Amino acid sequence: xxxxxxxxxxxxxxxxxxxxxxxxxxxxxxxxxxxxxxxxxxxxxxxxxxxxxxxxxxxxxxxxxxxxxxxxxxxxxxxxxxxxxxxxxxxxxxxxxxxxxxxxxxxxxxxxxxxxxxxxxxxxxxxxxxxxxxxxxxxxxxxxxxxxxxxxxxxxxxxxxxxxxxxxxxxxxx
Amino acid sequence: xxxxxxxxxxxxxxxxxxxxxxxxxxxxxxxxxxxxxxxxxxxxxxxxxxxxxxxxxxxxxxxxxxxxxxxxxxxxxxxxxxxxxxxxxxxxxxxxxxxxxxxxxxxxxxxxx
Numbered sequence: 001x002x003x004x005x006x007x008x009x010x011x012x013x014x015x016x017x018x019x020x021x022x023x024x025x026x027x028x029x030x031x032x033x034x035x036x037x038x039x040x041x042x043x044x045x046x047x048x049x050x051x052x053x054x055x056x057x058x059x060x061x062x063x064x065x066x067x068x069x070x071x072x073x074x075x076x077x078x079x080x081x082x083x084x085x086x087x088x089x090x091x092x093x094x095x096x097x098x099x100x101x102x103x104x105x106x107x108x109x110x111x112x113x114x115x116x117x118x119x120x121x122x123x124x125x126x127x128x129x130x131x132x133x134x135x136x137x138x139x140x141x142x143x144x145x146x147x148x149x150x151x152x153x154x155x156x157x158x159x160x161x162x163x164x165x166x167x168x169x170x171x172x173x174x
Numbered sequence: 175x176x177x178x179x180x181x182x183x184x185x186x187x188x189x190x191x192x193x194x195x196x197x198x199x200x201x202x203x204x205x206x207x208x209x210x211x212x213x214x215x216x217x218x219x220x221x222x223x224x225x226x227x228x229x230x231x232x233x234x235x236x237x238x239x240x241x242x243x244x245x246x247x248x249x250x251x252x253x254x255x256x257x258x259x260x261x262x263x264x265x266x267x268x269x270x271x272x273x274x275x276x277x278x279x280x281x282x283x284x285x286x287x
Contacts, residue, residue, distance in 0.1 A: 132190040
C-alpha cells in the first residue's frame with residue numbers, strides 16, 4: 001500500500017490515512033490536549049508525510065515513521081501556539097472519587113485522564129499512549145521518539161504509575 | 175487492575191481502553207475525507223524534480239571543489255616562484271659540498287712522482 005502511495009496513487013494514500021487516522025489523532029491530542037489543534041496537527045503531519053513519502057525506507061515499518069512526523073508536528077504546533085496557563089490538577093480528582101458508572105461519570109473520568117496526561121512530560125504522554133493504547137513495542141516507540149529503548153520503558157512506567165492512581169478504584173463494567 | 179510491575183513489557187488493556195476513550199475525537203470519516211481532499215492539492219515532488227535538485231547540489235559542490243583546487247594549485251606555483259635560484263658565480267665561488275676524496279689526492283701525488 002505504501003509502495004502504491006509512493007508511486008503516486010492517491011487512493012492508496014487515502015487508505016493509509018484511513019488506517020492511521022485514529023492513532024495519529026490520539027497521539028496529537030495527547031501532546032496538544034485540544035481536539036481541534038490535534039486534528040490540525042495530525043492533518044499537517046499526514047500531508048507532510050505524503051510529500052516525504054520518497055524518503056520513507058520501505059524496509060522499516062510505516063507506522064513509527066508516520067507517527068514520528070505526527071509527534072513532531074504536534075510538538076511544533078504546541079510550541080507555536082499561545083502559551084496557555086495550565087491549571088493544576090485538582091487533588092480531589094486524582095484521589096479517585098466515585099465510580100464512573102454513568103455516562104456523565106465516564107465523561108468526568110475521561111476529563112480527569114486528559115488532565116493527568118497533560119501534567120506528564122510530553123515524551124511520557126506519547127510513550128504511554130503508543131504502548132498501552134496503540135500496542136506499539138518499546139523498540140517502535142523508541143523509533144518514534146528518537147530515544148533509547150530503555151528510556152521508553154522508563155517513560156511508560158512513570159506514566160502508568162501516575163495514571164493508575166486515577167483508575168485505582170475504577171473497574172470496567174462487564 | 176493489577177499492581178504495575180516495573181517496566182512491564184505488556185500493554186495494560188484497562189488503562190489502554192480508558193486512555194483511548196479519553197483521547198478519541200470521533201468523526202474519523204470527516205477527518206479522513208478532509209485530509210484526502212487536501213492531499214489532492216499537495217504537489218508531490220516528481221522523480222525528475224528530485225533529480226534536478228540533487229543535480230543543482232552536485233554542480234554547486236563541483237564548483238566549490240574546483241575553486242579550492244585552483245586556489246591550492248595557484249598557491250603552490252607562487253611558492254615555487256619565490257624560491258631563490260643560485261646564480262653561476264654563486265656555484266663557482268661556493269665551496270664544494272663534499273671534501274676532496276683522499277684516494278683522488280693520493281693518486282694525483284703518486285702520479286706526479
